[in-house]
Amino acid sequence: MSRRALVGAAGATAATLAAGEVLAQAPAGPVAPPSTITTPPRDFSRSGAPTTYFTDPDILTVDPSFNALRQPNTPIKRLWTGAMWNEGPAWNAQGRYLVWSDIPNNRQLRWLEDDGRVSVFRSPSNNSNGNTFDFQGRQLSCEHLTRRVVRYELDGSATVLADAFDGKKLNSPNDVVPHPDGSYWFTDPPYGGQLYEGTTDVAGGPSNAAGKINPRLGQPPGIGMARRELPTNCYRIDPSGRIDLVVTEEQVPDPNGLCFSPDYKTLYIASTGKGPGDTGPGGKGEVYSFTVGSDNKVSNRKLFSDFMIDGVKCGPDGLRCDVFGNLWISSNAGRSVGYSGVTVWNPEGKLIGRIRLPEVCGNICFGGPKRNRLFMAASQSLYAVYLAVQGAAPG
Numbered sequence: 447m448s449r450r451a452l453v454g455a456a457g458a459t460a461a462t463l464a465a466g467e468v469l470a471q472a473p474a475g476p477v478a479p480p481s482t483i484t485t486p487p488r489d490f491s492r493s494g495a496p497t498t499y500f501t502d503p504d505i506l507t508v509d510p511s512f513n514a515l516r517q518p519n520t521p522i523k524r525l526w527t528g529a530m531w532n533e534g535p536a537w538n539a540q541g542r543y544l545v546w547s548d549i550p551n552n553r554q555l556r557w558l559e560d561d562g563r564v565s566v567f568r569s570p571s572n573n574s575n576g577n578t579f580d581f582q583g584r585q586l587s588c589e590h591l592t593r594r595v596v597r598y599e600l601d602g603s604a605t606v607l608a609d610a611f612d613g614k615k616l617n618s619p620n621d622v623v624p625h626p627d628g629s630y631w632f633t634d635p636p637y638g639g640q641l642y643e644g645t646t647d648v649a650g651g652p653s654n655a656a657g658k659i660n661p662r663l664g665q666p667p668g669i670g671m672a673r674r675e676l677p678t679n680c681y682r683i684d685p686s687g688r689i690d691l692v693v694t695e696e697q698v699p700d701p702n703g704l705c706f707s708p709d710y711k712t713l714y715i716a717s718t719g720k721g722p723g724d725t726g727p728g729g730k731g732e733v734y735s736f737t738v739g740s741d742n743k744v745s746n747r748k749l750f751s752d753f754m755i756d757g758v759k760c761g762p763d764g765l766r767c768d769v770f771g772n773l774w775i776s777s778n779a780g781r782s783v784g785y786s787g788v789t790v791w792n793p794e795g796k797l798i799g800r801i802r803l804p805e806v807c808g809n810i811c812f813g814g815p816k817r818n819r820l821f822m823a824a825s826q827s828l829y830a831v832y833l834a835v836q837g838a839a840p841g
Contacts, residue, residue, distance in 0.1 A: 479503045482804045483784040490524035490804065490829070497521055504787070504802040505831070512790060512799035515772065517818075520832040522801065525557060526564045531643070532823035534621070534764075536577040536585065536841045537813025544813055546823050547574045549590065549643045557828065559814070564828075573644045576621035576632075576703075576764075576809065579841035586630060586841075588619035590638025591645060591665075593672060595619045595630070595683070607683050608632070611691065614675035618644055621703045621764065621809070623839070625710060628685035629742070631692065633701035635678045636721035647673045652723030674723050680704065680715060682742060692744055693736065700729035703764040703809065706738070707771050707793070708838040713738050714750060714773060716762040731761040733775065750795050758782045760789065764809030764823075767838045772798070774820065776807035788822060803829055812837020 480488045480495065481503045488497060488504070497503060498521040505516050530550040537544055544557040545567050554574060556567035568574075572589035579585055585598040586607070593616045594609035607630060609616055618638025623631050638644030639653035645665060649657030651673040661670035680693035680701045693701065693715060702718040713736045720728025733751045736744035750773075753760045761778035768774065771793040777800075779785035787803035788810060805825035813821050817836045822829040 482802045487804055490522070490827075502831070506800045506802065507798075508800060509792075509796065509798035511792065515768070515770075515790065515833060515835045516799065517832045517834045522803070522829055522831045525562065525828045525830055526555075527827035529555070529826050529828075531808065532825060532828060533575050533808045534577040534588070535809055535811045535813075535821045535823045535828070536579055537811055537817070537821065538579055538583070538585070539813075539815075539817075539840065540583055542815060544811075544821055544828075545577055545585065546809075546821075546828065547571060547577060547587075549573050549575055552591075554587075573638060575619070575638070575643075577841075578622055578624060578811075580624040580630070581626060581628075581840060583840075586622045586624070588622050588632060590618040590643050591669060593618055593638065595622055595632050607687075608681065608689050611676060611679075611681060611689050615672050617674055617676055617678060620701070623705055624841070625706065627742075630683040631680065631704060631706075631713070632683070633678075633680050633704055633715065634676065635700045635702055635718070636674060636723050639674060639722040645670050647723065652725065678721070678724075690742070692742070695726075697747055698729070698734050699726065700724065702729075703762065703776070705765040705767055705773075706839065707767055708769055711738055712736065713744055714765050714767075716765055716775070718761060718763060731759060733762050733765070733773075751791060751797075753777075753789075755785060755789065755797060755800075758785045760785050762789075763807070764811075766810055766812055768812070768833075768835045769838045770835065771838075772835075774810060776810050776822065776824075778806045778808070780806070787824070788820070801831065811841065812839075 479497050482488045529548040533547045535546040542559045553569040554567040554571045572591040574587045576588040595607045597605045617634045617636045620633045645661040646654040646659045677695035678700050682690045682692045698715045698717045701715045703716040717729035717732045735748045735750045737746040762775045764776040773791045786806045788801040790799040807824040809823045
């Protein structure tokens with residue numbers, strides 16, 4: 447045998463042995479796609495490996511009814527990262543962009559659908575939290591720093607809708623939703639009463655009882671002079687400008703996210719944990735529902751969910767309904783990896799699906815031209831996924 451033939455035969459044998467070794471090391475059966483809870487965790491970046499083989503591994507069907515809402519062949523995408531704490535995503539249908547708050551950085555950001563570019567939309571934002579667009583396309587924002595709810599008019603001016611109730615300064619408005627009758631409903635927990643997301647009370651106030659913190663540092667004139675005066679309530683801003691108390695602290699302590707059912711006959715409110723200056727026990731991480739009467743008064747308070755999932759206590763925050771009345775709720779499960787993201791519940795309060803994210807999710811909204819894309823503001827990043835259902839309300 448020639449030397450060339452001998453070398454060729456040896457190479458073929460080596461290749462055969464190497465192939466057999468690889469096959470021997472390969473796991474039996476199909477390889478599961480990577481997930482946010484695998485080690486190493488799923489790579490959500492643009493350079494990450496494909497994850498979606500017909501269905502995304504981090505969109506979980508808990509009840510078969512959820513399959514009609516999830517969209518096959520579409521992955522969860524991380525659209526952007528770089529914030530300190532994302533909140534309040536809201537979709538502008540006319541401009542085809544998403545606006546959301548980066549609270550500690552005191553700015554609002556904007557994601558453009560046409561090219562995926564992110565820019566600073568408004569800075570300073572007065573540490574804004576929740577945002578939405580009303581039925582006339584005007585942006586509403588809840589500002590922690592100035593303790594008020596504002597509306598940005600179509601001509602570019604801004605209107606203060608609420609900054610006090612019964613002659614007392616609001617705490618730190620958190621989330622706001624519009625009603626077809628022209629009113630706006632908002633929650634007023636105390637989470638802006640801290641340096642990270644706003645500023646504390648003046649010395650001696652509930653969130654600065656020892657007076658060691660100087661709330662005026664780094665602030666414009668006039669900021670840092672307020673003191674917490676009100677319980678954590680939920681309010682309605684009448685089209686006339688009158689502000690009415692609709693849900694008290696006793697009914698829902700530390701109210702956070704809120705939304706209406708598609709027919710506007712049910713109001714959902716998340717009750718989150720104890721906030722700065724709370725003297726009582728604070729919220730317990732639950733969601734409540736109320737019947738909304740024709741007189742705009744609420745009744746029939748019910749516990750919608752205690753947010754215990756598989757024995758894991760998850761924390762609700764932002765809420766939105768789809769057109770069928772299913773409730774989509776952001777989830778903060780802390781270090782319980784695999785339970786932060788979004789939970790989906792039918793109108794009867796049954797968990798039907800989950801979306802797992804690698805970060806705590808603060809708030810969500812439906813958007814895109816068809817309103818069939820779920821945007822998720824999660825800690826430092828913005829995520830999105832297409833669905834087979836539409837959101838029920840604008841913004």
